[in-house]
Amino acid sequence: MGRLAATYGRAVAAHRQARAHLDAARQALAGATAPAPPAETADMVARLRRVGEALSAVSAGPEFPGRPIPVRLAEAATSDGGFPVVVPLAGGAHLAVDTDARDPRTAALLRSLVIRLLMIAPAGTVRVVAIDNAALGATFLPLRPLVDAGVLAPPATTDEEIGALLADAERHARAGHSAENGGQLLLVVAASMPDGRAEATRLAALTHAGPTAGVCVLAAGYPPRSTGLEPPPFGNTTRVTRDGDYAWVGDPPWWPYSTDGTGLVVPVLLDGDPPTGTVDAVAGRHGDATRRDASLDFTDLLPARNWAESAATGLRTVIGRAGREPATLAFDDATPHWLVGGRTGSGKTVFLLDVLYGLAARYSPDELALYLLDFKEGVSFTEFVPTGHDGSWIPHARAVGIESDREYGVAVLRELRRELNRRANALKRHGVTKLADLPRDGKPVPRVVAVIDEFHVLFAGNDALAREAVALLEELARKGRSYGIHLVLASQSMSGIEALYGKVDSIFGQFPLRVALPGGSGVLDALNDAAGALPLGSAIINPAAGLASANTVVRFPDAHGSAARVAALRHELWQARAQGSFPPAVFKGYDSAHVEDDPTFRGLTPGGRRPLALVGRVVDVNLTSAMFMLDATPGRHLAIVGTTPVGADVLQAATLSLARQAQPGTARFLLAPLVAAADEVGDATEQTLLAAGHPVTRLDPMALREEIRKLAEPVAQPTERTYLVVFGMDAASGVLAAKDQNYRSGLDDLQQVLRQGPAYGVHLLGWWRGLRRLADDIGGAHNKDDIACLVALNVPGPELGMYLGMHDLAYTPRANRALLVDRHDQRSKLIVPYVRPGYELDEGL
Numbered sequence: 001m002g003r004l005a006a007t008y009g010r011a012v013a014a015h016r017q018a019r020a021h022l023d024a025a026r027q028a029l030a031g032a033t034a035p036a037p038p039a040e041t042a043d044m045v046a047r048l049r050r051v052g053e054a055l056s057a058v059s060a061g062p063e064f065p066g067r068p069i070p071v072r073l074a075e076a077a078t079s080d081g082g083f084p085v086v087v088p089l090a091g092g093a094h095l096a097v098d099t100d101a102r103d104p105r106t107a108a109l110l111r112s113l114v115i116r117l118l119m120i121a122p123a124g125t126v127r128v129v130a131i132d133n134a135a136l137g138a139t140f141l142p143l144r145p146l147v148d149a150g151v152l153a154p155p156a157t158t159d160e161e162i163g164a165l166l167a168d169a170e171r172h173a174r175a176g177h178s179a180e181n182g183g184q185l186l187l188v189v190a191a192s193m194p195d196g197r198a199e200a201t202r203l204a205a206l207t208h209a210g211p212t213a214g215v216c217v218l219a220a221g222y223p224p225r226s227t228g229l230e231p232p233p234f235g236n237t238t239r240v241t242r243d244g245d246y247a248w249v250g251d252p253p254w255w256p257y258s259t260d261g262t263g264l265v266v267p268v269l270l271d272g273d274p275p276t277g278t279v280d281a282v283a284g285r286h287g288d289a290t291r292r293d294a295s296l297d298f299t300d301l302l303p304a305r306n307w308a309e310s311a312a313t314g315l316r317t318v319i320g321r322a323g324r325e326p327a328t329l330a331f332d333d334a335t336p337h338w339l340v341g342g343r344t345g346s347g348k349t350v351f352l353l354d355v356l357y358g359l360a361a362r363y364s365p366d367e368l369a370l371y372l373l374d375f376k377e378g379v380s381f382t383e384f385v386p387t388g389h390d391g392s393w394i395p396h397a398r399a400v401g402i403e404s405d406r407e408y409g410v411a412v413l414r415e416l417r418r419e420l421n422r423r424a425n426a427l428k429r430h431g432v433t434k435l436a437d438l439p440r441d442g443k444p445v446p447r448v449v450a451v452i453d454e455f456h457v458l459f460a461g462n463d464a465l466a467r468e469a470v471a472l473l474e475e476l477a478r479k480g481r482s483y484g485i486h487l488v489l490a491s492q493s494m495s496g497i498e499a500l501y502g503k504v505d506s507i508f509g510q511f512p513l514r515v516a517l518p519g520g521s522g523v524l525d526a527l528n529d530a531a532g533a534l535p536l537g538s539a540i541i542n543p544a545a546g547l548a549s550a551n552t553v554v555r556f557p558d559a560h561g562s563a564a565r566v567a568a569l570r571h572e573l574w575q576a577r578a579q580g581s582f583p584p585a586v587f588k589g590y591d592s593a594h595v596e597d598d599p600t601f602r603g604l605t606p607g608g609r610r611p612l613a614l615v616g617r618v619v620d621v622n623l624t625s626a627m628f629m630l631d632a633t634p635g636r637h638l639a640i641v642g643t644t645p646v647g648a649d650v651l652q653a654a655t656l657s658l659a660r661q662a663q664p665g666t667a668r669f670l671l672a673p674l675v676a677a678a679d680e681v682g683d684a685t686e687q688t689l690l691a692a693g694h695p696v697t698r699l700d701p702m703a704l705r706e707e708i709r710k711l712a713e714p715v716a717q718p719t720e721r722t723y724l725v726v727f728g729m730d731a732a733s734g735v736l737a738a739k740d741q742n743y744r745s746g747l748d749d750l751q752q753v754l755r756q757g758p759a760y761g762v763h764l765l766g767w768w769r770g771l772r773r774l775a776d777d778i779g780g781a782h783n784k785d786d787i788a789c790l791v792a793l794n795v796p797g798p799e800l801g802m803y804l805g806m807h808d809l810a811y812t813p814r815a816n817r818a819l820l821v822d823r824h825d826q827r828s829k830l831i832v833p834y835v836r837p838g839y840e841l842d843e844g845l
């Protein structure tokens, strides 16, 4: 008070000055016209009051938070009365009080400023974070309704929490009030300065970040008194100095009260706590908006009308929200391919489903075709294909691989390259260089989106298959942009992919759009760690190959949370499909194959000149039948090798498929079930053959030896085919190896049959339980062309490679898989071998 009396004389003159500054501030902020200069002090104070009140009532306009807004903080005390003192906040303007919030008046001022700023700001445009290490959060207890409404985060009280808060604020400042921050102001309220010098410096740095940073700092306890060090300088900050019951307000940035830096020349009475009702009302208004923004529904992704968009220049879909705005992503010239990363459980599958449903709803199957490939165990894309209880499918889906093998992945990539080449030819014919320039008068050429989830699996192995996958991906990535073929590669880990044979840059350079889900920083630039702290349901979208400056945070809905709407959409799209459109080609890695289900098997009829032996389904896009043609060429015999009893099943399928191609009486079947494991299959095979009217002769090892002897002496003109079907051929090796009185063994005869037999319609179909036995029976691996058709089951890859002389053979034995090798046409393919229904369990490999 003494100081007030001493300065009273100066105050009157200074009021004029203050009024002029406030007028200027009012003009700048509220656009109001300046009042006429007053004659008397009392009159002037009254006018200052009116100006202050006018300013206090200003609400933030559309430029918030990019421009400062006036916020009332105190009542000025003069002998002629008082007037409200307002200071600019936001838009790069900050405020600091010299005592920390352990002082109740300072604490009340902070709370009052928070509430006043929220009252002025449009609902949902301010997010408040708080530091309260000195009072362990007590400063903000009266603002509890704001915490409950999600507007104020629980205050940070430990060093760790303060560090995280500052990191969040720095990220916010870097992104500015852009879409990433949803155009929001981040209000950082420090009830006391952080203890650490580094943290204080970081807090101070936020005040220098400028008006575009979208951060406003309210700091109490600045400058800190106890450290003895020069405090880190705050920028653009109105300083408030406590003085007993009063306080002094320094010059606000841009609109100073004084010309000499002394600030407002009258003391002020700081505003106290806002009424509880006001806190509740503000929390209610902002909380509603925050909840509205936070609620995000799958239906928000869908267009008003299905299939209304044209894909001529690209594909676009809403994938969620950036702040309060819808976030749209595109497959176009700028972002032809996407790279998606996220740790397991980060919502990668959900994100991909959101994208796929959004696209499928916007573009008709004439505009968009989908190839969906998943390497992991799970159900990612099952909802796109017909199932036992729901026969509908997403009509854009061309091929869907679930729990795919690498071989299937490479087959899909090969199919895409064929498509790319077809398109290249079409473009050449029309003399254009881009899909977008093709005339769309006829049927448009659909854009292709190929999604490969857990794509790193393709490169596991460092073998011929991996090298082919790299080459195909590189070509598709490089040329796809022009031909409307777009790739989405998703992975939980980018490590291991560096081993891409030096092709990392040439492949991923074509993927400017990066989507980082929680834990997916690997797809971003090495200096960009923004994905580390993302919550579930959000992602960093970065169209600049991961550079930190191009981050936008989006939130996406959980498609699984709207199962009914998803199912309804699927049915709408399915109902709208073109007449006669086919379901997608589906490969389910865990499915076994049965010959009875094979359309090729069902289509077999007697009369063909070159019988086909069906052994399984090829692991390719259309799951084509895996078969051998048994013509008259020497060596057209079938060897099935492996200890697994699946060998007997494959032999049965091959035998029955041959039987379907023979008129009864034109083929005889010599059946030798030599091992117990094949008794049941042998009996079943015999019954089926007999039922179809074919003569069947059962052979034991001795009878087999005798038949082989007879077959080694061919008749001149055979009238019928002979199929020698041996289950467990290795069991006969002792008998066959024995020599007769002419020193001729059964193996000699066998080798004769292998070379000459086919010309006379004689073919051996045998199951050997070991590769060594097979090699012995044919007189050594160098005779391997004498049995040209091979199905290798659980035979170790290196052993098989050695036998075949193929040293880069990529084959790992596993349940439900076999390798088909045809020595005559150099084929080697991964197949799903036929098993009898109910006998598919073969986990013991």
Ligand SMILES: Nc1ncnc2c1ncn2[C@@H]1O[C@H](COP(=O)(O)OP(=O)(O)OP(=O)(O)O)[C@@H](O)[C@H]1O
Binding pocket: 342, 343, 344, 345, 346, 347, 348, 349, 350, 351, 378, 492, 536, 537, 538, 556, 557, 558, 560
């Ligand atoms: N936007 C979201 N909102 C709420 N929950 C979500 C959201 N996205 C995903 N989830 C939930 O997170 C869990 C994991 O999601 P998802 O299966 O997509 O993860 P993922 O990354 O594919 O995991 P994984 O690689 O292990 O299969 C699911 O329970 C899912 O419902």
